[in-house]
Amino acid sequence: MAEMIQLDHPGSDVADAEAFLLEALQILLDEGVRKGTDATQKVCEWKEPEELRELLGLELRDHGESRQSLLRRCRLVLRYSVKTGHPRFFNQLFSGLDLFALTGRFITETLNTSQATYEIAPVFVLMEEVLLAKLREMVGWSDGDGIFAPGGRWSPRSWRRRSRGRKPSGTTVLGAFDPLGAIADICQRHNLWLHVDAAWGGSALLSGKHRHLLDGIERADSVAWNPHKMLTVGQQCSAFLLRDSSGLLQRCHGTGATYLFQRDKFYDVTYDTGDKTPQCGRRVDCLKLWLLWKAIGTQGLARRVERAFAFTRYLAEEMKRRDGFRLVLEPEFINLCFWFVPPSLRGREDDPQYWSKLGKVAPVIKERMMKKGSMLVGYQPHGPHVNFFRQVVTNPVVTRADLDFFLDEIERLGEDLGGTPHPPPHPEPSSDP
Incomplete structure (x- = not known):
């Protein structure tokens, strides 16, 4: 006989969940914050994958484990994670693709209002090499559809040569700043959309001493910026800055699904930003940057x-x-x-x-x-x-x-x-x- 589902009592133990969160927070403070920022501790504790599988007990079971068992798992996960806040972690932090900031659709397509169809527009992009193949596959770019910065600094003189069917290439490895003003001149002359990937370097704008490195960025049509990188805002925190004020993002990505975005709500529906993004919903990344900015100015x-x-x-x-x-x-x-x-x-x-x-x-x-x-x-x-x-x-x-x-x-x-x-x-x- 099938087990009867009891509806007279809660389906979960709220007090137990609260106790778990309090204890898990203490583990996070001990392992992640205190030990994770202590130079006398290891940056990482290497284990082979099979050994980790055994230590962490990765298999899923029919019946749940006790609170104490789960807390042990939490402690082990933190212990064997790389301590990215450690003072001897010298890697670039990278948290994966952010489709909102990096998808090419809104920088390669413009809405033809007379025919209500999308048409491909010329685009000039300074792009990271690691994203190139994925971006090209995602938006269906063929060779030569975009002009990408070659290794190191991009030279405006070479743009014609590089646009003639050459395979685009780009890099953030060497950390060079491109001459954005000269590039913007070219884009303006040829009616090209200029998108600047300022994921790392964009934060230099906050320094009066170094902001000159980005002279000309104010002429870009769009800019991608990751405060979670150079400013060390909590991951993930990404921004896409767009000069366009015509609702381009919503026209490119919006589906107007009435079960999500009703147009006759009692408040200003322009605050419903989900229809502007490919993935519809987004975390409140801006809160992390706002809190840090408020804290240190x-x-x-x-x-x-x-x-x-x-x-x-x-x-x-x-x-x-x-x-x-x-x-x-x-x-x-x-x-x-x-x-x-x-x-x-x-x-x-x-x-x-x-x-x-x-x-x-x-x-x-x-x-x-x-x-x-x-x-x-x-x-x-x-x-x-x-x-x-x-x-x-x-x-x-x-x-x-x-x-x-x-x-x-x-x-x-x-x-x-x-x-x-x-x-x-x-x-x-x-x-x-």
């Missing part, structure tokens, strides 16, 4: 930007004083791209195998730092360049001591790749639970 945000620039400048100058560090290019932004050259390769640039050997150094050092848990920094090849490290620091709790540790640790982890092993003079971070 415009000057506080500017200091965060300027501190990030100062981190990069300090490290770049220190690298020039140390053997074994080689800059890929002089940093213009907060991206610090460099190779570590172990002793066996120093002075051997004429060796035909020099670059292929150097390209294997960064992956080994990255593996060692992850398994040791001492810090995290990303690496990648780029164009003709073999694997190099790309260090990005925005965390406001980072100090000079952390930056010095970064340089020392790269040397320790890579020294024996080319000579005598170099024992670490400092104790390894704690892995105590």
Whole structure:
């Protein structure tokens, strides 16, 4: 006989749920905040996937687990997560695609009001390489439909050559700022839509010292900006700034579904923004930015930007004083791209195998730092360049001591790749639970 569903009592225990939330919050504070920002703790505690599966108990069961069992799971998840707020986490934070900010539909299509159909309009986009393939597939772009910034800085002189059927390309790896004023001149002359991907660099506008890097951005038709990156607003927080005031987003994305968006509501329906976005509903990202801005003010945000620039400048100058560090290019932004050259390769640039050997150094050092848990920094090849490290620091709790540790640790982890092993003079971070 089927089990009778009881409707006379609540289907969940509210008191138990409240107790769970209070205890889970304490775990979050202990593991995520206190230990997650403590330089004496590991940035990550490496476990193989199968080991993690066993530790976390990932299988789903017919019957639920106790509150204490779930809390243990929460503690383990936090313990084995990468501590992105750690002062020795030197990776660029990335939280995945934001369709609202990055979909190409609203920058490649304009509504033909006389025929009530969409027609493709020319578009000029400065785009991130990692998004290019996905964006092209999503909006059906063919080669040459958009003009993308090549590696490093885009040159206005090359735009005609690059628009003639060449495969678009772009990058945020090197951290260069494009001459937006000159690009805007071209767009205005040829009636092109100018979209600027200012996901990282847009925050420089908050600093009177660095905002000149974005001169001309005020002429863009649209701008994408991620405050969760350089300003370290809680993830995810993305903004799409649009000059158009004709309701373009709603005309491109709106379906007017009456079960969601009734036009005869008693309040101003322009506040129903869901019909402007591809995914219909959105989290209140702006609340996170508003709270931070209210807490530290415009000057506080500017200091965060300027501190990030100062981190990069300090490290770049220190690298020039140390053997074994080689800059890929002089940093213009907060991206610090460099190779570590172990002793066996120093002075051997004429060796035909020099670059292929150097390209294997960064992956080994990255593996060692992850398994040791001492810090995290990303690496990648780029164009003709073999694997190099790309260090990005925005965390406001980072100090000079952390930056010095970064340089020392790269040397320790890579020294024996080319000579005598170099024992670490400092104790390894704690892995105590």
